[in-house]
Amino acid sequence: xxxxxxxxxxxGGVRALNGVDVDLAGGELLGLIGPNGSGKTTLVNCLSGVxxxxxxxxxxxxxxITRWSRPRRARAGMSRTFQNLxxxxxxxxxxxxxxxxxxxxxxGGRDRTLEQLKGFGLTxxxxxxxxxxxxxxxxxxxxxxxVAGSPRLLLLDxxxxxxxxxxxxxxxxxxxxxxxxxxxxxxxIDHDMPFILGLCERLLVLHEGSLIYSGKPADAIVDQGVxxxxxxxxxxxxxx
Numbered sequence: 001x002x003x004x005x006x007x008x009x010x011x012g013g014v015r016a017l018n019g020v021d022v023d024l025a026g027g028e029l030l031g032l033i034g035p036n037g038s039g040k041t042t043l044v045n046c047l048s049g050v051x052x053x054x055x056x057x058x059x060x061x062x063x064x065i066t067r068w069s070r071p072r073r074a075r076a077g078m079s080r081t082f083q084n085l086x087x088x089x090x091x092x093x094x095x096x097x098x099x100x101x102x103x104x105x106x107x108g109g110r111d112r113t114l115e116q117l118k119g120f121g122l123t124x125x126x127x128x129x130x131x132x133x134x135x136x137x138x139x140x141x142x143x144x145x146x147v148a149g150s151p152r153l154l155l156l157d158x159x160x161x162x163x164x165x166x167x168x169x170x171x172x173x174x175x176x177x178x179x180x181x182x183x184x185x186x187x188x189i190d191h192d193m194p195f196i197l198g199l200c201e202r203l204l205v206l207h208e209g210s211l212i213y214s215g216k217p218a219d220a221i222v223d224q225g226v227x228x229x230x231x232x233x234x235x236x237x238x239x240x
């Protein structure tokens with residue numbers, strides 16, 4: 001579904017991405033981890049059109065979208081959330097979700113909004129102003145809005161950040177249900193290793209703008225390069 005090849009991004013003299021390749025199959029749950037500053041959000045920004053890469057290509061369902069605008073990517077079936085909440089603060093929960101239903105491939109409208117309100121347990125909050133909700137509920141509204149357009153690809157930047165254990169468990173179940181219902185691929189950035197390990201089928205690890213691991217999540221936690229770059233101790237010490 002998604003194929004990024006040799007993606008590079010520079011900010012002045014800083015090379016944020018150094019020839020990164022990403023493949024994502026339809027219906028796949030892919031995790032993306034790495035130390036702070038490793039280039040995770042920059043990569044997702046290049047995939048979603050927030051940044052245009054300085055080199056490399058991005059293909060989505062066989063089409064070269066490297067230079068496409070963000071609205072065009074959304075209409076093609078790409079949706080995302082951000083590390084920091086970006087809700088329409090003066091709109092209600094229902095209005096936020098309805099806005100998302102018009103951005104993607106699905107026909108927007110009341111039925112789509114009601115479906116997401118029910119699916120994310122937000123029906124009783126429909127008329128509440130989005131920013132009056134708790135942080136965990138606001139995260140839920142943001143995800144419901146991203147899903148309302150029936151995306152083919154969902155890019156999530158730290159969706160579990162700041163959530164309680166109960167909220168993380170619910171999010172994990174929501175994402176699996178979304179993948180199964182829509183058949184969409186999902187790429188998730190997060191620092192919560194139990195959350196990522198319990199959710200994702202494959203894991204990518206970035207370090208200093210380069211991809212240092214691609215494979216099974218369970219193997220990543222004993223991979224020497226991953227352990228030393230991300231988990232902070234030599235692999236031999238962690239096995240001991």
